[in-house]
Amino acid sequence: MRILHVTPHLPPDQAANALLPAHLGAWARDRGDEPSFLAHTPRAASGLPAPDATSLPGRVTWVSPYRPSGAWDRALKVSTLSAALRIVRAAGPAIAGSDLVHVHSNGLLAELCALLASARRKPYVLTLYGTEIWHYRPKRMPPDLFTRAYRHAAVVTFYSHGLRDRAIELGLDRAELTVIYPPVAPEFQWQGEEGRAAARAGLGIRSTHLLVNVKRLHPLAGQRFLIEAMADVVRTVPDSHLVICGTGPLRDELQSLARDLGVDGHVTFAGLVDNVKVARFDAAADLFALPSLLEACPTVAIEALACGTPVVSTDNPGGVELARLFGPDLSVVPRENRRALADGIIERLRAPRRAGPATRAIIEREFGPQAVADRYYQAYRRALETAETRIG
Numbered sequence: 098m099r100i101l102h103v104t105p106h107l108p109p110d111q112a113a114n115a116l117l118p119a120h121l122g123a124w125a126r127d128r129g130d131e132p133s134f135l136a137h138t139p140r141a142a143s144g145l146p147a148p149d150a151t152s153l154p155g156r157v158t159w160v161s162p163y164r165p166s167g168a169w170d171r172a173l174k175v176s177t178l179s180a181a182l183r184i185v186r187a188a189g190p191a192i193a194g195s196d197l198v199h200v201h202s203n204g205l206l207a208e209l210c211a212l213l214a215s216a217r218r219k220p221y222v223l224t225l226y227g228t229e230i231w232h233y234r235p236k237r238m239p240p241d242l243f244t245r246a247y248r249h250a251a252v253v254t255f256y257s258h259g260l261r262d263r264a265i266e267l268g269l270d271r272a273e274l275t276v277i278y279p280p281v282a283p284e285f286q287w288q289g290e291e292g293r294a295a296a297r298a299g300l301g302i303r304s305t306h307l308l309v310n311v312k313r314l315h316p317l318a319g320q321r322f323l324i325e326a327m328a329d330v331v332r333t334v335p336d337s338h339l340v341i342c343g344t345g346p347l348r349d350e351l352q353s354l355a356r357d358l359g360v361d362g363h364v365t366f367a368g369l370v371d372n373v374k375v376a377r378f379d380a381a382a383d384l385f386a387l388p389s390l391l392e393a394c395p396t397v398a399i400e401a402l403a404c405g406t407p408v409v410s411t412d413n414p415g416g417v418e419l420a421r422l423f424g425p426d427l428s429v430v431p432r433e434n435r436r437a438l439a440d441g442i443i444e445r446l447r448a449p450r451r452a453g454p455a456t457r458a459i460i461e462r463e464f465g466p467q468a469v470a471d472r473y474y475q476a477y478r479r480a481l482e483t484a485e486t487r488i489g
Contacts, residue, residue, distance in 0.1 A: 098130045098131070098196050098197060099130070099131045099133070099194060099195045099196045099197070100121075100122075100125050100130055100131070100132050100133070100195065100196070100197050100198075100199060100477070101132075101133050101134070101135060101191050101192060101194075101195035101197070101198045101199065102118040102121060102132065102133070102134045102135070102136075102199045102201065103134075103135045103136070103188070103198060103199070103200045103201065103206060103207055103210040103211075104118045104134065104135075104136050104200075104201035104202065104206075104207070105136065105137050105162075105201070105202055105204050105206055105207065106136065106137065106139065107119060107134060107136045107139060107153065107157065108139070108152070108153070109139050110139045111313075111369070113226050113256070113279060113396060114201045114202045114224075114226050115139075116282075116396075117201065117224070117279060117280070118134060118136075118199070118201055119153060119154070120280055120282075120466070120469075120470075121199065121473060122134065122153065122154040122155050123154040124466070124470040124473075125154070125155075126154040126155065128474075131155065132154055133155045133156045133157070133158075133191060133194075133195070134153060134155055134156070134157045134158070135157075135158045135160065135187060135188055135191050135206070135210065136157065136158075136159060136160070136206075137159070137160055137161070137162040137206060138159045138160070138161060138162065158187050158191055160183055160184055160187050160188075160206060161180070161183060162180070162206075177205065180205055181205060181209060184205065184206055184209050184210070185209065185213065188209065188210050188213050189213065192210065192213050192214055192217055192219055193217060195219060196219075196481070197219070197220055197221070197222070197477055197480060197481060198210065198211075198214040198219050198220070198221035198222075199221065199222045199224065199477075200214070200221050200222065200223045200224070200246065200250070201224050201226075202224070202225065202226055202229060203225075203228075203229040203243045203246075205242075207223075207246065208242035208243050208245075208246050209242065211223065211242075211245070211246035211249065211250065212242065212245065212246070215249050218484070219484075220251040220480040220483060220484035221250055221251060221480070222250060222251060222252045222253075222254065222473075222476050222477065222480050223246060223247060223250035223252070223253045223254070224253075224254045224255075224256075224277075225253065225254070225256065225260060225264070226256050226260075226393060227256060227260060227392070227393030227394075227415075229243065230255075230260050230263050230264050230267070230269075230393075231260075231263070231391060231393070233264075233267055233269070247269060247271075248271065250273075251273065251479065251480035251481075251483045251484065252273045252275065252476045252479050252480050252483075253271070253273060253274050253275070254275050254276070254277045254473070254476055255274070255275070255276050255277075255393075256276075256277075256278070256279060256393045256394040257276060257278070257393045257394040257414070257415055257418055258276050258418060259393065259414040259415065259418045260276075260393045260394070260414070261274055261275075261276050263414075273479065273483070275472075275476060277469060277472045277473060277476070278394060278399075278463050278464050278469065279394055279396045279399070279464065279469070280464060280465070280466045280469040280470075281396075281399055281400055281403045281460060281464045281465065281466070282372050282376075282400070282466075283466065284372045284373050284375075284376040285372075285376045285379065285400045285401075285403040285404050286376070286380075286403070286404065287403065287404065287405050287457055287460075288380040288404050288405045288451075289405060289451060290451065292380055292405070293380055293381060293382075293405070293406075293451070296377050296378075296380035296381035297381040299377060299381075300378065300381055302338070302381055304336050304337060304338035305336035305337070306334055306336060306337040306338070306383050306384075306446045306449070307337075307338055307340065307378075307381055307382045307383055307384075308327075308330075308338070308339040308340070308382060308383065308384050308385075308386050308442065309339075309340050309341075309342070309378045309379060309382040309384075309385050309386070309401065309406075310323060310339065310340070310341045310342070310343075310385070310386050310387065310388070311341075311342040311343060311375055311378075311379075311385075311397040311400075311401075312341075312343050312387075312389065312397060313343050313344070313345040314341070314343055314344060314345030314346065314347040314348050314351060315345050315346065315347060316347065316390070317389060317390050317391050318343075318345075318388070318389050318390075319388030319389050319390050319411060319432070320341060320347065320351055320388060321347075321350075321351065321354060322388045322411075322432075322433060322434070322435050322438055323339070323341075323386055323388040323438065324351060324354050324355050324358065324360065324364060325354070325358065325435040326388075326435045326436075326438040326439035326442060327339055327355075327358070327360045327363055327364060327439075328358045328359070328360050328439075329435065329436065329439035329440075329443075330439050330442050330443055330446070331360055331363050333443050334443055334446045334447070337363060337446060338363050338364070338365065339363060339364045339365070339386070340364075340365045340378055340382075341364065341365070341366050341367065342367045342369075342370050342374075342375055342378060343367075343368075343369065344368050344369045348366060351366070352366060375400070376400070376404060379400060379401045379403075379404040379406050380405070380406065382401065382406045383406070383446060383449045384406065384407055384408070384409060384442060384445045384446065384449070385397070385398060385401035385402075385406050385407070385408045385409075386408075386409055386410075386438075386442060387408060387409070387410040387413075387416060388410075388411050388432075388438055389410070389411060389413050389415075389416070390411070390413060390432055390433065391413050391414070392413040392414065392415030392416060393414065393415050394415045394418070394419070395410070395413075395415045395416065395419070398410060398416070398419060399419070399460070399464055402423060402426060402427065402452055402456050402460060403460045403464070405451045405452045405456075405457070406451070406452065407426045407427065407428075407445060407450070407451075407452050408423075408426065408427045408428075409427075409428050409429075409438070409441040409442055409445055410427060410428070410429055410430075411429065411430055411431065411432040411433075411434075411438070412429050412430065412431055412432055413432060416429055417429060422459060422463070423452075423455075423456050423459060424455070424456075425453070426452040426453060426455075426456045428441055428444075428445070
C-alpha cells in the first residue's frame with residue numbers, strides 16, 4: 098500500500114504532528130508498505146536549504162510555508178494564492194501516486210490536499226491533535242476548507258477522548274470518529290529505583306529531589322506558574338531542582354523571573370534536547386510537572402509515566418483525561434494557580450515513589466508503538482473499504 102502523509106511538520110521539528118507521521122512512516126515501511134510525505138520545510142531549517150530527509154522512512158516533498166509579508170498582502174491574499182499554487186503543483190503527483198492519503202492537522206496544506214484527494218477519489222484519514230478543535234469556528238463565508246476536509250474524510254482520528262467529545266459538542270458529530278492515543282517512543286523505558294539512580298548519576302544530578310518539565314517555552318505551557326511555584330517548593334523542600342527541557346520565545350522572560358524570585362539556582366533551562374536525553378531526565382526525576390493551560394493529550398507526561406515517574410498536572414483537558422486513566426500516578430491541580438501547583442509538588446516530594454505496575458500495563462496497552470500502529474492500520478482498512486463501497 099502506498100501511503101502519503103500530508104503534514105505541516107516533520108522532524109527535526111518536535112511538534113506532535115511532526116513526530117507521529119514519522120512514526121507511522123517507519124511502521125509502514127517495516128510492514129512492507131510504501132510511505133511518502135508532503136510537508137512544509139521544517140521550522141528548524143528556516144532560511145536554509147531543505148534538510149536531509151534520508152533519516153525519514155520515505156520520499157519527502159517539501160513545500161515552502163505560507164508567510165504573509167504585510168497588511169496589503171493579507172488583504173489581497175497574494176501570498177495565500179501563491180502558496181496554494183505551490184501546494185497544488187507539489188501535491189498533484191504525490192496524491193496521484195498514492196493508494197491512501199493521511200492528512201495531519203489543519204491549515205492550507207492539509208485542507209487543500211484533502212480537497213485534492215477527494216477530487217482524485219483517493220480515500221483519506223484525517224488526524225486531529227488539539228488546536229484544530231479547541232479553536233474551531235466555522236467560517237461564515239465560503240470556502241470553509243477545514244470543515245469540508247473534516248466532513249469528507251473517510252475516518253477522523255483524535256488524540257484524546259476529550260478532543261473528540263469537544264468536536265461533537267461543536268456540531269461536528271459524524272460517522273467514523275475514533276480516538277487513537279499517541280505512541281511512546283522506544284527511548285522511554287520503564288525504570289525502577291536502580292534505573293532512576295543510574296540515570297541521576299549519568300546526568301550528574303546532586304539535588305535530593307528532581308523535577309522535570311518538557312515543553313516549548315510558550316504562554317500556554319504555563320512554565321511561569323511552575324517557576325513561581327518553585328519559590329514555595331524550595332522553602333519547604335530546600336534541596337529541590339527543576340530542569341526545563343525546551344526552547345521558545347519566553348526563555349529570557351522565564352530566566353529573569355527565576356532570578357527575581359531567587360530560585361535561579363534551583364532551575365536549569367536545558368534548551369532543546371533530543372529524546373534520548375529527555376528520557377534520561379524523565380527516568381532520573383522524582384516528579385514530572387505539567388503546568389499547561391491547554392492540552393489534548395500531553396505526550397510528554399505519558400513519556401514520563403512510561404519511565405516510571407509520576408506526574409502532577411494542571412486540570413487542562415488532557416491532564417484530566419490522563420488522571421482518569423492512570424489514577425494515583427497522575428494528580429491534578431487547578432490551572433494558573435501557583436499555590437495549588439506548589440502544594441501538589443510538595444506533597445509528592447515529601448513521599449516520593451515510582452509509578453505502579455498498573456501504569457506500566459496501561460502504557461503498553463494504550464500507548465505502545467505496536468498497539469498504536471495496529472489502530473491506525475484499522476483506520477486505514479476502514480478508509481479503503483469505504484472507498485471501495487463508494488466506487489461499487
